[in-house]
Amino acid sequence: MSVPEYGRAFGLWREAARTEWAAYTRHAFVEGLKDGTLPRECFLHYLVQDYVFLVHFSRAWALAVVKSETLEEMKSAAATVDGLVNHEMRLHVGICEEAGIPEADLYSASESTANLTYTRYVMDAGLSGDFADLMAALAPCVMGYGEIGARLAGEATADTPYRDWIETYAADDYQQLCRDVGGMIDRALERRIGTDFAAAPRWAQLSERFATATRLEVDFWQMGWDRS
Numbered sequence: 555m556s557v558p559e560y561g562r563a564f565g566l567w568r569e570a571a572r573t574e575w576a577a578y579t580r581h582a583f584v585e586g587l588k589d590g591t592l593p594r595e596c597f598l599h600y601l602v603q604d605y606v607f608l609v610h611f612s613r614a615w616a617l618a619v620v621k622s623e624t625l626e627e628m629k630s631a632a633a634t635v636d637g638l639v640n641h642e643m644r645l646h647v648g649i650c651e652e653a654g655i656p657e658a659d660l661y662s663a664s665e666s667t668a669n670l671t672y673t674r675y676v677m678d679a680g681l682s683g684d685f686a687d688l689m690a691a692l693a694p695c696v697m698g699y700g701e702i703g704a705r706l707a708g709e710a711t712a713d714t715p716y717r718d719w720i721e722t723y724a725a726d727d728y729q730q731l732c733r734d735v736g737g738m739i740d741r742a743l744e745r746r747i748g749t750d751f752a753a754a755p756r757w758a759q760l761s762e763r764f765a766t767a768t769r770l771e772v773d774f775w776q777m778g779w780d781r782s
């Protein structure tokens with residue numbers, strides 16, 4: 555299967571971090587979602603943590619609204635906050651409710667170290683840097699799940715109990731969000747570092763931010779796998 559395309563900067567970042575990217579998008583947790591062998595307790599542990607993750611991730615996208623320099627950037631960041639808090643989190647609330655975990659418990663769940671490390675890294679990228687730094691740190695999260703969802707939609711076993719999760723990220727609206735964010739990132743970078751991304755003095759640092767956030771995604775799956 556060919557991988558979906560989510561923009562020029564994302565493609566370059568992904569290629570530069572190919573080892574980390576493979577560890578993220580093909581982690582044992584992901585393969586367990588695909589063939590249904592992931593233990594339910596691991597999935598629920600991950601999902602509770604992911605709800606908390608999305609709360610802080612939404613704060614980081616809200617910071618992107620503050621750091622925007624154009625209306626396009628602002629609209630895209632605001633639409634992503636909306637997508638996260640009003641759509642993606644519904645998946646978590648629904649599945650956890652079925653498992654007897656009410657939403658109030660999700661909101662007050664204590665954060666695992668992997669969760670805390672990742673979301674605060676992203677937040678710091680935005681606080682200490684500019685919009686481009688923030689986008690490089692946010693991109694692995696948005697696009698990685700888009701790529702995983704698209705692959706698993708085609709490869710998952712018919713009876714995997716994780717079909718709802720897979721379809722949330724394979725769905726047209728999530729795939730469109732990835733393309734829209736990817737296009738917006740390209741234009742945001744062109745504005746700040748010029749069209750030849752790889753030749754720009756800031757490129758190495760932006761790529762490093764992307765690679766670091768990708769490693770933190772690997773740790774997040776591992777946290778779910780270990781229930782740590």
Ligand SMILES: Cc1ncc(CN)c(N)n1
Pocket residue numbers: 604607608642694695696699771774
């Ligand atoms: C840890 C993590 N990374 C990415 C996503 C997809 N927004 C997520 N829900 N959780």
